[in-house]
Amino acid sequence: MYSNLSVTNITAEQQYQGLLERVMFSTLITVPCCVFLFINFTMLFTLRSKTVFCQTSRYVLLYNLLFADTVMLVLSQLMYIISACRIRLTYPVCGVLNMLGALTKEISPLILVVMSLERYVAVCYPLRHATIITIRNTGLAIVVVWAFSSLNVLTRIILLLQFPFEDLESLQMTTLCSALVLLLVPMSDHYDKAYTCFVFVSAGVAITCSYIGVMIAARSASTDKASARKTRNTLLLHLIQLCLSLSSTIQNPLLIAISKTATRIVIVRIQIALYLCIFILPRCLSSLIYGIRDQTLRPILIYYLCCRLKLVNHSQG
Template identity: 70%
Template sequence: MSYANQTQTLNISAEQQYQGLLERVLFSTLIGMPCCVFLLINGIMLFTLRSKAVFRETCRYILLYNLLFSDTVLLALSQLMYILATCRIFPTYPVCGVLTMLNRLTNEISPLTLVVMCLERYVAVCYPLRHATIITVRNTAVAIIVVWAFSSLNVLIRVLLLLNFPFDQLQSLQMTDVCSDIAMLLGPMSYIYDKAYTGFVFVSAGVAVTCTYVGVMVAARSASADKASAHKARKTVLLHLIQLVLTLLSTMHGPIIISLSTILQRLLIVRIKSVLYVFIYILPRCLSSLIYGLRDQTIRPVLMYYLCCRLKLSRLHKG
């Protein structure tokens, strides 16, 4: 009887392991395929924005390139970390620290760049006569440098907080869990700083973009405004506001998972993390290509040319 129970237990355990493996393969396939597709689209968009002088010398396209670059790097890093977690590969703390800090850096670039892009549209609608003197290539480059410097300062502070952790008291630098942002929140000060900085960015960026949207709406109703330009700017800022909300939700990813981990089982937490990864990491990083690639009359024909180039070449070769 004992042998039968032991055999039944082993069969159940093997079946659970098989189901877990099958679930990981299924999730990896469903998440990895769209991620690779949008990495390709973002790569083509980046190449498109460097292919013509009009894109390299127009401020809003320079800002778009910066946004796409950070989103593409973040998407690639997030997918790499997801693959490591799915394959149960546990790196060392230094390796995980480098990955998470690069992830943090590129993650902070997106909301700050979106704020600058919304301010550029606000100036274009509310101060059209001064737009060319305010929004210059030089000023745009300065704004991008400030965005990267501010995000780098945040990463530097996080690194300094990590250095206070007593790593020398650990038996090994090898991690015993998957590499993630949560795993690198070592010590109470890291938790406090993460919450404070996340709240500051969330509130500041949200208020800035909301005020910009309201300002564009007010300007659009004035008699002296260019109605077509103002209407287009209002739709663009609204899309950026939605994109900003989704992007800022990714900064809330860690606190959400930490809160849920206290009341839910680990397997359910893993499934929720996979779903959140799709909606708050992959989706916002794909919206820029879709918004500008499909709506912008200057980018669309060039982007479609590069997207369909191989298809046309293959048809010509067959013909």
């Protein structure tokens, strides 16, 4: 069953594309990916350039969110290039790449939950915010998030090792590497669906409850209306980010349904478009959203992004 599913995956379908088309699509995807990576790396550097960013909880959380998204973006692009070049990996190498991807993929929704709770406390309990949301507590929350995600990866590895690899003639893969190819036992597929559903439902409930709590607090006379409105907008953005991350989980079922009527090459083109929209773009929204909206962060980020232009203008003057 899984070999049939994997044929709908982009990594297994690259063989049906011609060289010119593969080069064109690879360029179309790699160029914006490099641009977004430049923005993300600049944002990460910015968040470590000032002491205030390193000692403020929401910026520390933002750094971890950006770090996970950036690593995920790098891994996704690496896997795409490997598949576009028709390079067949061994099962261990493919497993390592996919497990790293699984680790960073699940970090984002969990960090969004922590960020939402931080904003909820800031609005609903402003007098206790400084004592509840400390750097120490923030660091502890980040450790819990990474530990929880690491436990998920460990579980996936244990399920993967249940497959009798010793019966294979070689560990060299006969198909191109993809996450679906590694679902070698039925339990892996069941676990993947159950875990993904649990994480996103839990995250959605937590962010929604935070939003409702802020809405209720905003009606109180003692609440800062401007702060509540800004927090409410931030939580809405968190929900949008969560929905975009969740959209990646429906990609394979959607392509399976399309594959019943469409040709393989059409499926490849559709999945490339989906990859650009639901894998690359969502990984870059955090930098754009927070970099533009945050008044403290915005001028410093723009300075680093435009530093060379300023240097050129200064030298010409």
